[in-house]
Amino acid sequence: MDRTIKKLAVLWCKLDDAIDHFFKRSTLSSNSARLYFLIIIIAVYGLVITLFSSYSSFEQKLLFFFGYLLTGILLIILFAAYYEKKRIKNSRLYPFYYVPFKWETVNYELLKFNEDERIDFNLLLNRRHVQNKINFRENNKSKEGANHRMLFSMFHVLIQDGIEHFTDVQKKIFFEMLRDSFLMNRKPINYDTLKSSFSNWKYDLDTEKGVAYHQYWKNVFSLP
Template sequence: MEKFILKSGKALARLRSGINDFFEDKIEGNVTNVILFILSFFILFVTSFSLIFGIQSIIEGYVYYLILFIILAVILVWLAIFYESDKHLETDRHNFKVVPIDKYRIRFEYINLDKDSKEQFLRLLKGRYVQQKINFTVGNKSGDSANHRILFVLFDELFDGGIQDLTGERKQDFFLLLMNSFLMNNEPLKENTLKTSFSAWKNDQEKINSRNQRKFIRQMLNKE
């Protein structure tokens, strides 16, 4: 039994390898080619059926075969459309995991978000990119640095694992997300400013001002 399983496994592996090579070389991952291949296989199956049971059986039941062919074609096209939509959905999502949070308990007035900005912020919470940038104005009286720091605290509380330990490409992705999602007092965020502010913010976590900022954000998110 063991030898049979081993030989069968090797045979199946060769068969699967051949099928994979065929799809890679001939079909080339093209959705249209896959649909045409499956429809051709269906036609070949019907033709083989006629050779076994006679052409008369095909003639008598051609309406049923035609209906099956149309249904199969519609299903395949729909699956192709669904697959393509999945790819577009993936491009609409950022790669940061947001902690579970009740959006109805968030006090948006704390960070001065209007209705449109609120909708865009909720997109971020759902793991999606914004459609228009959010103008972040909190901390104007303390200057731009305070704005950046409060924004950092906000995402440190929102993202699973926080942002303090982000390094390299992951940190770059975070900065890019901020630059593509926010304006700072109607001005674009600058990468160099983000880098400088982020480093300073990380080193000041134990200072009273940083603690007050975190308390402010936690109250805004209704965490305390």
């Protein structure tokens, strides 16, 4: 019995992989010709089992065939819509993964986000777009503008493997995420200055100031 169950499970996995491959790599990345091809296969198979079915009258066989074909087409459409929905949702998510931490251990006094901003920050850490921009309140030395380096350091601590070795494509997406998600002391982020600010941040990363920034955010999120 165990061997039979294992064989059935293996066959089921192969079928599931085949369906997944078809819809992800073929149907969704090409035109609808493959869908029509699959419908033809279902129609041919339905015709074969209809001819060898136990129904005696032609009308019964005809109703069975069209019922089978309609069910197959509906299932194909549902599968295609499901994978297309997954593709659309995944395309809306930011491609950054964050280290796990417990929200109840966060030092909210140091984080300086109000309750609504925490909700949006939680959305962001789930790779989603914020509903309202988060006001980042860390001042720089001049006390007039927000500290971009502190913002970079926060994400360097939170993003898995850090942000130091981001490629140009990753940096572009990262900068766009910052621009669309944060205000700097209630002022919009100047996107054009992020590249130079990031370079300056990387230069100071191993300095006493950079290490202090890094440790500050570890303390905020209670990270080891």
